[in-house]
Amino acid sequence: MTPDTNSPTPVKPKTPFHDLDHFVAIPRLSGLAVNADGTRLVTSVATLNSKCNAYVSALWELDPEGNSPARRITRSAKGESGAAFLVNGDLLFTSTRPDPENSDEDPVSALWKLPAQGGEARIVHSRRGGVQGVVAARKADAAVVVAEVLAGSSDEKDDDERRKARKEAGVEAILHTGYPVRHWDADLGPAEPRFFVVEEGEQEALKPATVDEQPQLALCNVTVGMGTSLRNNSPCISPDGAVIITGQTVPTGKGDQRTVLVRIDSATGDRTVILDSPDYDYDAGPVSPDNSTVVVVISRRTGPTTPPDVKLGLLPVNGGPLAPLAADWDAWPSPAAWLPDGSGLIVTADDDGASPVFTLDVATGAVRRVTQDAASYTDVVVSPDGATAYALRSSYEFPPEVVRIDLASGTVTPLPGPVERPALSGRLERVDTTGEDGHPVKSYLVLPAGAGGSSPAPLLLWIHGGPLGSWNAWTWRWSPWLLAAKGYAVLLPDPALSTGYGQKMIERGWGAWGDAPFTDIMAATDAVVARPDIDESRTAAMGGSFGGYMANWVAGHTDRFNAIVTHASLWALDQFGPTTDASFYWEKEMTPEMALANSPHAHVEKISTPMLVIHGDKDYRVPIGEGLRLWYELLSKSALPADANGETDHRFLYFPDENHWILKPQHAKIWYGVVEHFLARHVLGEKVEVPAELGL
Numbered sequence: 023m024t025p026d027t028n029s030p031t032p033v034k035p036k037t038p039f040h041d042l043d044h045f046v047a048i049p050r051l052s053g054l055a056v057n058a059d060g061t062r063l064v065t066s067v068a069t070l071n072s073k074c075n076a077y078v079s080a081l082w083e084l085d086p087e088g089n090s091p092a093r094r095i096t097r098s099a100k101g102e103s104g105a106a107f108l109v110n111g112d113l114l115f116t117s118t119r120p121d122p123e124n125s126d127e128d129p130v131s132a133l134w135k136l137p138a139q140g141g142e143a144r145i146v147h148s149r150r151g152g153v154q155g156v157v158a159a160r161k162a163d164a165a166v167v168v169a170e171v172l173a174g175s176s177d178e179k180d181d182d183e184r185r186k187a188r189k190e191a192g193v194e195a196i197l198h199t200g201y202p203v204r205h206w207d208a209d210l211g212p213a214e215p216r217f218f219v220v221e222e223g224e225q226e227a228l229k230p231a232t233v234d235e236q237p238q239l240a241l242c243n244v245t246v247g248m249g250t251s252l253r254n255n256s257p258c259i260s261p262d263g264a265v266i267i268t269g270q271t272v273p274t275g276k277g278d279q280r281t282v283l284v285r286i287d288s289a290t291g292d293r294t295v296i297l298d299s300p301d302y303d304y305d306a307g308p309v310s311p312d313n314s315t316v317v318v319v320i321s322r323r324t325g326p327t328t329p330p331d332v333k334l335g336l337l338p339v340n341g342g343p344l345a346p347l348a349a350d351w352d353a354w355p356s357p358a359a360w361l362p363d364g365s366g367l368i369v370t371a372d373d374d375g376a377s378p379v380f381t382l383d384v385a386t387g388a389v390r391r392v393t394q395d396a397a398s399y400t401d402v403v404v405s406p407d408g409a410t411a412y413a414l415r416s417s418y419e420f421p422p423e424v425v426r427i428d429l430a431s432g433t434v435t436p437l438p439g440p441v442e443r444p445a446l447s448g449r450l451e452r453v454d455t456t457g458e459d460g461h462p463v464k465s466y467l468v469l470p471a472g473a474g475g476s477s478p479a480p481l482l483l484w485i486h487g488g489p490l491g492s493w494n495a496w497t498w499r500w501s502p503w504l505l506a507a508k509g510y511a512v513l514l515p516d517p518a519l520s521t522g523y524g525q526k527m528i529e530r531g532w533g534a535w536g537d538a539p540f541t542d543i544m545a546a547t548d549a550v551v552a553r554p555d556i557d558e559s560r561t562a563a564m565g566g567s568f569g570g571y572m573a574n575w576v577a578g579h580t581d582r583f584n585a586i587v588t589h590a591s592l593w594a595l596d597q598f599g600p601t602t603d604a605s606f607y608w609e610k611e612m613t614p615e616m617a618l619a620n621s622p623h624a625h626v627e628k629i630s631t632p633m634l635v636i637h638g639d640k641d642y643r644v645p646i647g648e649g650l651r652l653w654y655e656l657l658s659k660s661a662l663p664a665d666a667n668g669e670t671d672h673r674f675l676y677f678p679d680e681n682h683w684i685l686k687p688q689h690a691k692i693w694y695g696v697v698e699h700f701l702a703r704h705v706l707g708e709k710v711e712v713p714a715e716l717g718l
């Protein structure tokens with residue numbers, strides 16, 4: 023065949039951040055499971071499908087010793103996730119891949135098992151309503167499956183028939199009697215979550231056996247009649263499998279709710295409320311190796327002048343007083359695992375732009391920081407001898423990777439994984455400044471290659487969401503390295519309300535979003551634009567979600583930026599409060615007075631900066647009404663309205679089938695492409711075409 027000399031030879035970009043196709047193709051790791059004897063580690067790796075229009079995850083096994091390369095252990099077009107090792111080494115996971123032995127049914131998420139001895143995975147339980155997840159006991163042959171049942175169904179057979187009838191009738195309607203009715207991008211109901219204990223199935227008596235015929239596992243519902251109360255609550259199973267501890271969310275009237283802690287007997291389904299307070303919500307952490315004690319996450323319930331606070335406690339599983347643990351530690355810890363001898367806990371907590379691993383001594387409450395680097399650790403699991411932990415580690419300099427942590431020395435060693443760290447398009451610095459009240463404010467600053475006194479870089483201010491969060495880990499959603507590849511510096515400040523800087527940092531911004539959170543961000547910007555390697559005359563402010571709220575507030579309170587990008591943003595607080603998916607969460611802080619004093623929409627007349635508004639129609643967290651109203655009010659009421667011909671400098675990038683995130687890789691490329699076009703025009707004064715796929 024004659025080679026086609028007209029087609030350009032593909033050129034490898036300098037870094038994956040110099041080319042969106044290469045960026046969206048970087049594999050993404052999540053989750054980590056270790057088997058009982060500590061010899062096997064499994065993580066989930068999401069990669070682009072062959073059409074490059076969705077991510078598909080597969081399970082990969084890594085060598086805990088770090089000697090052998092990682093190897094892929096599952097493969098299917100639909101993907102696999104939620105890996106959990108049974109005590110005998112078999113690996114359970116969930117997948118919607120079709121059952122090779124039953125191709126008639128529409129594929130739903132089923133429970134699969136990959137035998138420890140090798141061989142192919144097979145379906146071990148499938149039901150019309152699907153299976154959401156599975157957790158396994160550490161020391162006993164026991165596991166709990168989370169799956170949903172239709173509210174009116176009496177048992178699995180009835181559930182199956184009702185689902186079939188609903189599907190055949192084409193009915194999607196849901197009749198609600200309570201709150202909430204939506205979550206992120208999911209419509210809640212008529213199905214409700216239940217916990218099922220996994221049991222051996224029975225061979226169908228009259229069915230002729232074949233050589234490898236094995237009965238499906240049976241699921242026994244141990245949470246009958248729990249209504250909607252297990253929504254967003256996960257089961258914690260004791261190492262001996264005898265009890266399940268979980269949060270249970272109960273209504274408290276007027277659309278509000280709180281979460282109590284419940285113990286469920288795995289054999290009988292008997293349940294007992296073991297913690298209940300009008301002032302705190304409780305969540306279950308892991309149960310101690312001797313099955314006696316559960317670690318509890320205690321979250322203070324908030325009010326207009328009461329910010330949240332998070333502490334840990336230890337509670338006897340069979341009843342007794344809740345003992346505070348490390349009560350004086352000024353951090354919000356998240357428990358990961360017990361040390362196998364029961365002497366301590368492994369926890370993570372946001373801390374000064376990182377989320378390190380700590381150990382807590384259960385006898386004394388002493389806190390010891392184990393990992394010393396400026397990285398964030400998640401999915402921490404521990405080896406059976408308690409000497410080593412394994413975790414996913416990421417920072418602004420590298421995406422999640424699996425690491426081994428020596429718990430005594432704190433030495434962290436990356437394990438050979440499925441993917442190398444990508445080369446970056448610049449470098450990262452920490453920036454220290456102070457807010458108006460003298461409180462320290464810290465930021466990260468991404469600098470593009472070549473930024474310096476003779477070629478100062480244009481600056482993008484990125485404002486994080488939450489607002490109770492921190493720029494402390496890699497994110498695929500807003501990657502500063504893509505913009506650094508285009509020559510921008512990106513400032514990532516942690517203002518008032520950010521986590522990892524103590525309770526005072528939260529208090530400074532509670533109920534006063536337009537005050538310290540805003541002035542801290544401006545202080546960080548002032549500090550950075552004073553540098554010789556930053557160009558103060560070419561700047562933009564950008565934020566998503568609560569960060570979009572703040573971008574809108576910035577737009578109405580200063581014209582120092584050349585452009586504003588606001589994604590999934592809160593605009594009119596009196597409207598956002600009652601229409602978000604979790605009004606009870608916001609309305610405790612947002613009194614009518616607070617909403618009025620801090621609502622960006624009240625300042626629309628002062629907006630004179632071009633704004634790029636981005637919103638997904640399926641966003642239930644920040645409903646589309648915020649984006650629609652912002653867009654109309656910008657065009658009709660701002661200081662930069664649409665002109666007599668309907669022309670405007672503002673732009674609205676609308677995603678009809680995306681939610682709070684932009685999940686489809688082809689849409690992520692559009693997002694970055696339009697952002698680059700808008701910034702080039704208003705910040706650099708340059709022309710960059712919008713992506714051709716927009717059809718413009």
Ligand SMILES: CC(=O)N[C@@H](C)C(=O)N[C@@H](C)C(=O)N[C@@H](C)C(=O)O
Nearest residue numbers: 487488489566567568569604607643
């Ligand atoms: C219940 C609730 O609303 N929780 C908040 C953490 C939340 O979702 N806030 C959003 C408005 C937000 O800012 N989310 C951030 C984390 C994001 O980047 O999406």
